[in-house]
Amino acid sequence: MDFNQLFHQPSVRPYLMSARFGLEKESQRVDLKGNLAKTNHPATLGSRDFHPNIQTDFAETQVELITPVRASIPEVLRQLAMLHDVIYRSMPKEEMLWPLSMPPALPESEDEIIIAKLTDQEVAYREYLAKVYGKRKQMVSGIHVNFEFAEELFRALFAEQDEWTDFEEFKTATYLHVAQQYLHYRYIYTYFYGAAPYALDNYFTEDAPTQPVRSLRNSNYGYKNKEELKVSYRSFACYRQSLADLVAQGKLIAEKEFYSAVRLRHNRQVPDSASIQYIELRNVDLNPFEENGINAEQLTFLQAFLLFLCTKEKVEAVEDYIRMGEITNHTVAIEHPFAVSSLQNELQSFMTAFKAFISDYQLPIDPEYVANWESMVAHPELTLAGRLLTALNGRNQADWAVEAGLAYHKKAWAHPYQLAGYRGMELSTQILMFDAIQKGVQVEVLDEQDQFIQLTYQGKTEYVKKANMTSKDCYVVPLMMENKVVTKKILAKAGFNVPSGAEYHDFDLALADYEKYRQQAIVVKPKSTNYGLGITIFKEAFSQDDYKEALLFAFKEDQDVLVERFIEGTEYRFFVINQEVQGIMLRVPANVIGDGIHTIRELVEQKNTDPLRGRHHRYPLEKIRLGEIEALNLKEQGYQFDDILAKGQKVYLRENSNISTGGDSIDMTDAIGEDYKTIAVQAAKALGAEICGMDLIIPDYQQAASSPDAYAIIEANFNPAMHMHAYPYQGKGRRLTLSVLQLLFPDLTV
Amino acid sequence: MDFNQLFHQPSVRPYLMSARFGLEKESQRVDLKGNLAKTNHPATLGSRDFHPNIQTDFAETQVELITPVRASIPEVLRQLAMLHDVIYRSMPKEEMLWPLSMPPALPESEDEIIIAKLTDQEVAYREYLAKVYGKRKQMVSGIHVNFEFAEELFRALFAEQDEWTDFEEFKTATYLHVAQQYLHYRYIYTYFYGAAPYALDNYFTEDAPTQPVRSLRNSNYGYKNKEELKVSYRSFACYRQSLADLVAQGKLIAEKEFYSAVRLRHNRQVPDSASIQYIELRNVDLNPFEENGINAEQLTFLQAFLLFLCTKEKVEAVEDYIRMGEITNHTVAIEHPFAVSSLQNELQSFMTAFKAFISDYQLPIDPEYVANWESMVAHPELTLAGRLLTALNGRNQADWAVEAGLAYHKKAWAHPYQLAGYRGMELSTQILMFDAIQKGVQVEVLDEQDQFIQLTYQGKTEYVKKANMTSKDCYVVPLMMENKVVTKKILAKAGFNVPSGAEYHDFDLALADYEKYRQQAIVVKPKSTNYGLGITIFKEAFSQDDYKEALLFAFKEDQDVLVERFIEGTEYRFFVINQEVQGIMLRVPANVIGDGIHTIRELVEQKNTDPLRGRHHRYPLEKIRLGEIEALNLKEQGYQFDDILAKGQKVYLRENSNISTGGDSIDMTDAIGEDYKTIAVQAAKALGAEICGMDLIIPDYQQAASSPDAYAIIEANFNPAMHMHAYPYQGKGRRLTLSVLQLLFPDLTV
Structure with missing residues (x-):
């Protein structure tokens, strides 16, 4: 040959x-x-x-x-x-x-x-x-x-x-x-x-x-090996036989003692x-x-x-x-x-x-x-x-x-939230993979772009997409959460507070209901919200003309428009896994606090040196930008990038609280009481969700959850980010990825 | 007051x-x-x-x-x-x-x-x-x-x-x-x-x-009522008491015998x-x-x-x-x-x-x-x-x-596949709602545009989107099917025939593998196919230049490209519900058969009078169009719309077999053997799917499924249309919607 x-x-x-x-x-x-x-x-x-x-x-x-x-x-x-x-x-x-x-x-x-x-x-x-x-x-x-x-x-x-x-x-x-x-x-x-x-x-x-x-x-x-061992490489049969003989003769305690190259x-x-x-x-x-x-x-x-x-x-x-x-x-x-x-x-x-x-x-x-x-x-x-x-x-x-x-x-x-070899994947998936490997769960990446992995533990295989889309949730449940109207209907029927309101397919019918809303604080918005386009908030009594304009604005974005009660308060993300709140997160818009010495620009640059901050969603926090929107926001408050802030003075560079625009993530899990947690757990249960990010507006979490208007559930998320809980800006990190693994493999010791 | x-x-x-x-x-x-x-x-x-x-x-x-x-x-x-x-x-x-x-x-x-x-x-x-x-x-x-x-x-x-x-x-x-x-x-x-x-x-x-x-x-x-009954409307208590008295006195057999307006x-x-x-x-x-x-x-x-x-x-x-x-x-x-x-x-x-x-x-x-x-x-x-x-x-x-x-x-x-009041919804959902109502399942439409309904039977509630997205499937399973590469990996690992091939992120690596493919029939396609763009099929040996061109063409559509073996044969949709093949459908491109008298145009118009044919996907079949694509297709075969076809001569107006472009649906459920059905069922099981449309290429279904290359699974669909099975162009209609209901409510008598 x-x-x-x-x-x-x-x-x-x-x-x-x-x-x-x-x-x-x-x-x-x-x-x-x-x-x-x-x-x-x-x-x-x-x-x-x-x-x-x-x-x-x-x-x-x-x-x-x-x-x-x-x-x-x-x-x-x-x-x-x-x-x-x-x-x-x-x-x-x-x-x-x-x-x-x-x-x-x-x-x-x-x-x-x-x-x-x-x-x-x-x-x-x-x-x-x-x-x-x-x-x-x-x-x-x-x-x-x-x-x-x-x-x-x-x-x-x-x-x-x-x-x-x-x-x-x-x-x-x-x-x-x-x-x-x-x-x-x-x-x-x-x-x-x-x-x-x-x-x-x-x-x-x-x-x-x-x-x-x-x-x-x-x-x-x-x-x-201690002595010259006669192991034959003449044939595989000879190799195996000679090794077996050496073990039988007591010259090797086991075949693995044979130290060949x-x-x-x-x-x-x-x-x-x-x-x-x-x-x-x-x-x-x-x-x-x-x-x-x-x-x-x-x-x-x-x-x-x-x-x-x-x-x-x-x-x-x-x-x-x-x-x-x-x-x-x-x-x-x-x-x-x-x-x-x-x-x-x-x-x-x-x-x-x-x-x-x-x-x-x-x-x-x-x-x-x-x-x-x-x-x-x-x-x-x-x-x-x-x-x-x-x-x-x-x-x-x-x-x-x-x-x-x-x-x-x-x-x-240096970047403990990243996993070498897979830094291009989403952070939550990197963290989940880390935890899986650590605990002895075998990981196969089936599709890197799609964040699709396969986990095997003690012979049992589970598939996971985007770190928490698993077999443990029913197919229809995330579809439910994706549809805000359906979510609200189901939660309302189950007795939870949701912002009351109505859905309109017809402009005239929506307009005719002006009288119903005029004394309330309301939000007018397209049914499918895209980057917040077409939304108007009326925090107090408003004219019919303003209402009409808000409707026109919303109907421009979608053929269906929602008019909902506006609930004043702070939004918290309750992360529910397996009928337990595993983390509560408060997100605060991008901000800096003055020291009487540095300019806003310098304070931002200082804050951005945090190794948790980076770009392109591959870090638990994003760097605060010094762009047009930030400049405009400061201007409205009477500031410029090169102004020096007084000591202790806090200035927001953004209106929105997204982490992706430099916001801070603050863990509130231990601060908020069991009564609110129970509501989030029960609401997830009503939707049939095993893994769910429940967004509650709470005016004052010191107040009992049972008091009137103590909370309103505004959204349920079917693929909530986990990395921000693991590495928050402030407060204790929560390894939700471990809870996901435990949900998938109840025998896993974590 | x-x-x-x-x-x-x-x-x-x-x-x-x-x-x-x-x-x-x-x-x-x-x-x-x-x-x-x-x-x-x-x-x-x-x-x-x-x-x-x-x-x-x-x-x-x-x-x-x-x-x-x-x-x-x-x-x-x-x-x-x-x-x-x-x-x-x-x-x-x-x-x-x-x-x-x-x-x-x-x-x-x-x-x-x-x-x-x-x-x-x-x-x-x-x-x-x-x-x-x-x-x-x-x-x-x-x-x-x-x-x-x-x-x-x-x-x-x-x-x-x-x-x-x-x-x-x-x-x-x-x-x-x-x-x-x-x-x-x-x-x-x-x-x-x-x-x-x-x-x-x-x-x-x-x-x-x-x-x-x-x-x-x-x-x-x-x-x-036979005699003048003294039922008081003075108060609700009196009303109830007087009715109760009349029943007690035997003047009424039950309160419902009281025939008041x-x-x-x-x-x-x-x-x-x-x-x-x-x-x-x-x-x-x-x-x-x-x-x-x-x-x-x-x-x-x-x-x-x-x-x-x-x-x-x-x-x-x-x-x-x-x-x-x-x-x-x-x-x-x-x-x-x-x-x-x-x-x-x-x-x-x-x-x-x-x-x-x-x-x-x-x-x-x-x-x-x-x-x-x-x-x-x-x-x-x-x-x-x-x-x-x-x-x-x-x-x-x-x-x-x-x-x-x-x-x-x-x-x-007139249109037995439609449901009055809900004709704007997708046909499969209309048929499912019909069956549900018929069998005594209560139906609530939660979101009409989203095809989201709620079904309640004997106190048990189930949610359904698009007629077969239910709680019975795991969340991750459709995500798996959505990703052709992941589907193939899992099916291949489980021992099913899938078109062998490779995924390339890098053009040069793909090009370097020319030698591997040059003697085979292959398909070069973007990983995420959109309306068939970027696909090249080589049915026989091809040059490196042609291969390169095909790669360039595919990489223009996606950053990842698949090269797969091309399997010659006919594509059948196996519809699996609850581990059983409930329907097999063959789709044939839009066509007419000549009678020696009528022109192609007339034959199309005749065929389009079928009440099953309509427009905009609200009918089990679409009307055949007489548009540019059809004209071009005929031209390539040497015909025009106004040509008269010989008796029995069949002419295709389309290359693609989609029902949405006038194709015929032909039920093959009884024609294809148990061996192929078992493959479809087992493949669905390997993916963990309860409801799934498994697309198999079969060169000759008379041949045993166990023979080499008897089949290849090319795709698994997580929301397969059911209406075409209920009202096929040819063959027996299959009420798959009933099987979905039975899957949701095992106690249901259908």
């Missing part, structure tokens, strides 16, 4: 760079000075017994992030970024992740290295490892890359070859071949991306290199499967220059490299070939990062062949990556280990690592 | 003509020749034990229509019209309603008059009536008008008066006063609108007038209530010129008349005053319709005062009504009885009645 020839087939070529990736990334939790954390794994992450994405490896401080499998490098990296945001903000803010594969300075006594507090079985396993290898060696961290060629690629290859008649056998043989080659050639990856030059205090108990090297972790000083993986759903489904590459050091430990260039290299290895000739003396790979890899791993490698000739011929391969098949690879690979071959100081050594510049590796770690820590906390 | 003065108050005046109305209308079911029907009350109407709107009165043939209470005359009349449509199309098509109060010719033997087949108790009551009054007298029909002054009017009046301190007592006293006055002055109504000049065969067993009269029904020959009614929810809530006027004859038996002029008269009667002075000698009313009423009732009444002076002075009253208070009454009342006073032949006599023109009253009845019957059947 000649892969070179197969790869040239037109049916195969479009799929050459199609693959699936899954990453597992370990790192140590440390305090902000770089000492191993003394705290437990964060409790906010729920139970580790089943958390699919955030686990602990050997030690309690050793976080393991597990991405879902994704069909492209950007997608899997975005998952990794997202998991980093979640783990960072689930840990105490005084902790960060150690950016190196080699652990930070370890305690002098091994007893102070705490084994991960998992199930008894998992703890026993780790205690065995501690006994056999010593706890210190287990503290090394790295990344495992699970790699699977795309099904389409295998299908196309299979159709073009004639050696194999069984598809699964063909796949298995191909992976086996690639694994053998990878084990032989992995020194190339070590040369490029090895990144573990030094050990820190109390890591080595034995003799160790005194010079910096490319990768201690990938050398014989690293992470390897490549593991052959079958479909876990089919325990007896004779097919390899994917391979796990375990020789990737953390890239300390990357906040998430790895970058697209590295993964692209691995992908193209594995493809390239397919084209290598089949090996007969498999054991020797792999043994040779171990020797060359150790050799390269313990070389000085700046040294020209003893395998320089091999590296050069590889690079020539690899470049030709990429260009022959026109693989869609960023030319900058290829140029960098070439440069690294030519200039050892440009390899990852070389760059790290340069960066250290003679400093202690730990100091550099703390500095790098702090930078990543700062970035993760 | 001076009502004249009260009515002048500015706070009262706007509400003078505010009131609530409920109508109960009886009529006899007859065959199309005017003989009493021999059939049972229609079984399609479900159980009479609780039907709120369609009942039987005395006889099995005597239909009683009961409107819900409505706050305006047009609204209550529209309810009555709607009920007529329902009863007409629930009866065999060979039956109609008799348009007169006086029954059609009765059988010679009373035994052939069948008592309504109701509960034992109700039958026993009617058997008693038959014994006491004879069955014949019970066969008279009329309308009862339940009248209630608006709460706002009473509130305003109560606030302005100082005689009463209790609101309920004030209301009760007012109704009592009005009832006394009405009983005294009711001859005026009899004069205007009495409409029972003749009896037909076998009605009278005793002597009877030989001349035509204004109203036999309202005279002493009509419907009245006015009954005083309390709130039925409060059996011991001491307040009158409304009054029931029982002296209204069927207006034979109206298809529904009554018109707005009559109801307006009653309303204004009752208001006018408020202003009459309080009476002390109540009994005498009412007795006088009975005498004058009988007098007027048995006068010849053309005769100047013996109460002409009284009629004239009433009219003068009444007109002044209307004008003084500027009551919003159509001036034509007032003019007609004046004319009727001046010209007896213009009264309703007068007009009827003129119309008879010497003919037998029965012949005229059959003719009128047939006209109303024809009208009710």
Whole structure:
């Protein structure tokens, strides 16, 4: 079977760079000075017994992030970024992740290295490892890359070859071949991306290199089995059998104790499967220059490299070939990062062949990556280990690592309401996704533009759009809320106060009712309000001519017009989830308060430095603008932008209270009494809503809700924003997203 | 208490003509020749034990229509019209309603008059009536008008008066006063609108007038208690006590046997209530010129008349005053319709005062009504009885009645898919409302423009928008279906065939995949399709340039573009409700078939005469247009509108199969096998949809659904039209609306 020839087939070529990736990334939790954390794994992450994405490896401080499998490098990296945001903000803010594969300075006594507090079985396993290898060696961290060629690629290859008649056998043989080659050639990856030059205090108990090297972790000083284990890569059956034998003989406590650079993986759903489904590459050091430990260039290299290895000739003396790979890899791993490698000739011929391969098949690879690979071959100081050594510049590796770690820590906390990788989505969805991931709910984004996600927890799947449009509400309920007249009818019938009024389709009938309204405060408005167009408010007695004009104005916008009683008071948003008021929000128009020193313009600029404020609805608050409307508003109050306000003097730059025009959000949940909350809950119930933003006008919330005209419900919202409750301008943040998750998954522990 | 003065108050005046109305209308079911029907009350109407709107009165043939209470005359009349449509199309098509109060010719033997087949108790009551009054007298029909002054009017009046301190007592006293006055002055109504000049065969067993009269029904020959009953109208307490006494003494079998022209009614929810809530006027004859038996002029008269009667002075000698009313009423009732009444002076002075009253208070009454009342006073032949006599023109009253009845019957059947009173609503909603009313489900239209209705059955309320957006579907499910990409992802994951493909946000990435598609049949389309803009189909191998052009074309319409496999075949709509395929529809583009004689234009015009075809989506099919697109389409096939087609030759005037552009709907429900139906049901289940239109492309439905590429699901629709299934161009109609009702109300017997 000649892969070179197969790869040239037109049916195969479009799929050459199609693959699936899954990453597992370990790192140590440390305090902000770089000492191993003394705290437990964060409790906010729920139970580790089943958390699919955030686990602990050997030690309690050793976080393991597990991405879902994704069909492209950007997608899997975005998952990794997202998991980093979640783990960072689930840990105490005084902790960060150690950016190196080699652990930070370890305690002098091994007893102070705490084994991960998992199930008894998992703890026993780790205690065995501690006994056999010593706890210190287990503290090394790295990344495992699970790699699977795309099904389409295998299908196309299979159709073009004639050696194999069984598809699964063909796949298995191909992976086996690639694994053998990878084990032989992995020194190339070590040369490029090895990144573990030094050990820190109390890591080595034995003799160790005194010079910096490319990768201690990938050398014989690293992470390897105690004795030479005979695991065969001749066939998948042999591989599985030899591993099983080693466990039976007690040479391994479990198959997972086999520390090879490549593991052959079958479909876990089919325990007896004779097919390899994917391979796990375990020789990737953390890239300390990357906040998430790895970058697209590295993964692209691995992908193209594995493809390239397919084209290598089949090996007969498999054991020797792999043994040779171990020797060359150790050799390269313990070389000085700046040294020209003893395998320089091999590296050069590889690079020539690899470049030709990429260009022959026109693989869609960023030319900058290829140029960098070439440069690294030519200039050892440009390899990852070389760059790290340069960066250290003679400093202690730990100091550099703390500095790098702090930078990543700062970035993760800069906009705590955003979720890395998904910052283009709506804020409420980002927050919901954060909470879901944190609690161990699996998240799939089905449509990013549409804010459509899929959540799976303990085998149960729920779909969510725009963070709170779920299966828990009936279809007809939001349609009801969308229609203000229908909402009012239903609420009125159920006995709630709503602004009384009438709907008119006919101008003359509306006009004829002037007498009914003339002594009242009323609002005349088009039935479907669009940005407040066509609305007139009469707060006191008004003439028939004024009324007529208001009607004409409203009828211009819609064929139906509402005349409603105007209720004076403050509007509050009651957020009801699952028959409970989870948050009450007061929105106040954009404003500044004087200090006797600064101009209005300066006060606005000061207020806008709040990290909660931004633009384009991707922040919990919007920056206050200094535009025409604001200028006009100030002018009406007798001010200009450059006026200095007296100390304590409050000035509004807007009439409307929308957050989107710079308004302040003020949490009132604890201030407003149970009686009003009960009304909001009961009203939501009357509408049949599980999730609902109920807007009440309340003249004075100190008054009992049962007193006459104590409130009026003016609107029910079926997709109320949740982010403003999570990060209010003033008052306590309310994690409504967690309540949504609990509504969807009642078993969830939050 | 001076009502004249009260009515002048500015706070009262706007509400003078505010009131609530409920109508109960009886009529006899007859065959199309005017003989009493021999059939049972229609079984399609479900159980009479609780039907709120369609009942039987005395006889099995005597239909009683009961409107819900409505706050305006047009609204209550529209309810009555709607009920007529329902009863007409629930009866065999060979039956109609008799348009007169006086029954059609009765059988010679009373035994052939069948008592309504109701509960034992109700039958026993009617058997008693038959014994006491004879069955014949019970066969008279009329309308009862339940009248209630608006709460706002009473509130305003109560606030302005100082005689009463209790609101309920004030209301009760007012109704009592009005009832006394009405009983005294009711001859005026009899004069205007009495409409029972003749009896037909076998009605009278005793002597009877030989001349035509204004109203036999309202005279002493009509419907009245056997003996003079002493029921007091002095107070509501006396009224109730005297009625109770008569029942206790055995003079009445039940209070409802008291045949007064006015009954005083309390709130039925409060059996011991001491307040009158409304009054029931029982002296209204069927207006034979109206298809529904009554018109707005009559109801307006009653309303204004009752208001006018408020202003009459309080009476002390109540009994005498009412007795006088009975005498004058009988007098007027048995006068010849053309005769100047013996109460002409009284009629004239009433009219003068009444007109002044209307004008003084500027009551919003159509001036034509007032003019007609004046004319009727001046010209007896213009009264309703007068007009009827003129119309008879010497003919037998029965012949005229059959003719009128047939006209109303024809009208009710002309567009059987429409519902009178609600023809502006969407057809599917009209059909759903029809079915609901028929089965005894109460319907409230909450928002007509929005197609939002409320259904109540046996105390349970459901809300429905656009006929099938209900509480039975989850909110997120239609949102899912709205997003084609999400739908496809979920269906594909669940194992259904969907057109494979990819979504592109980036033009270059899409272009780079040319190699993947070049040998396939594909569709390139914007993610959100709008009227088919931006779509390109490649049915065979295509060049990269063509592909690029297709991408540019699609990206012009949307920022995301889909490239999907194109599936050749026929598209069928599978309508799934409650996990069952209730209908399968094939839509065929607008077409005609030649006959060797007519031109295409003529064939189109012929086809368009089908009563199912209309315009503006208020018909099950649209008329085929002869526009530019059609002309162009014909031209491409080498035809013009004025060409004559050979016999049997089929020509399409459109490429698209939409019903809205004249397409044909063909029911395929019985033709397509269970295997395909199971796929549609399971796919709906995978999406979690209760109501769903699943669009499948099937190359050959004779082939098993399990064969490769036997089908592909291309879309799931969350608000599929139901009317086209009910009235297809070809094949069996499917009443999907009934299935929706059953889904909402599982107890409903359909």
